[in-house]
Amino acid sequence: MSHVRIAYDTFQKTAPAAQAALLAMGKTADESGLDKEIVELVKLRVSQINNCAFCLQIHLNVSRKLGIAQEKLDLVATWPEAGIFSERECAALAWAEALTNLAGRGVSDATYEAVRKYFSESELVFLSTAIATINAWNRLGAAFRFAPPIPRKAAASKAA
Template sequence: MQRMDVTTVAPEAYHAVLGLEKYARSNVDHTVYELVKIRASMLNGCAFCVDMHTTDALAAGESSRRLFALAAWRDAPFFTERERAALALTDAVTRLGEHGVPDEVWDEAAKVWSEKELADLIVAIATINVWNRISVTTRKQPPTQE
C-alpha cells in the first residue's frame, strides 16, 4: 500500500523534479533516455518506474527483446556503442556507493558523447534515480490494469 503521494504532500518538490525531467527529456536522445530510465529503475527495484518506462518505450516502438535484455545488457548484442556507454554510466551513477564512477566508464562515455550530451545524460540518470527513490520509499504501485 502506498505510504503517501508526494505530488499532493509536497507539490513544489514534485514540480522541481518534474522540471529536471522535462529538461532531460528534451535534451537526451529518446531511445537512450528510455533505456537509461528502465535500467536505473531495474537496479533500484522500482516497479512503478519499470512499468511506466517499459510501457512508454514499447509505445514508442522499442522492441521487447531489447527491453528484456536490459537486465543483462553487457552480454546482449542488441545495443549500440553509445547505448552501452550510457548504460555503463547509468549503472555506475546508480550504484555510486559501490565504487563511484570508474575512470574507464567515464572515458568510454566521453569517447562517444560530447561534453554537453554527457552533462545532459548525467542529469537524466540523476533524475530517474530521484524518481526511483521517491517511488520506492513511498511504495508507489504501478496500475494493476492496462
C-alpha cells in the first residue's frame, strides 16, 4: 500500500503561491465558456494516465456533480473503443492524451488538425491550458501521493 509522502495540506501551507497559481490557471479554462463536461472528462483521462489518485477522485466528484453519465465515467479510460463519446469529446480526449504523452514524440500535425475540426482556436487554447494545468497537479499529487479526498457518502459508509 502506498503512503502519503507530503499531505496536500502541507503543500498548501508550504507553497501557497504555487497552489494559487495552479488554481488561477485552472480557473481560466473554467471561465472560458468551454464545455465543463469535456474539461472534466479530459482531467479524468489525464489523471488516469498520470496515476494520480488525488486528482482522479477530485474530478470524479466534480463530474458527478455536473451530472456526467456514469457510463462515460466508467469508460473514459477506454474512450476510443467505448462508442459512447461524441466526436467532439473524442477529439478533446485524443488531444489530452497527445499533450500528456509528449516525451519523444511531440504533437503531430494530424492530431492538431483533428482537434481543430471541433474546437476554435480560442477553445483550443483554453482546452490546452486545462490539460497543462491538470498535468502539473498530477505531477504534484502523484509525486507526493496526496491522499484522495473520500466523498462524504463513501466516508460515512466506511465509518459504519
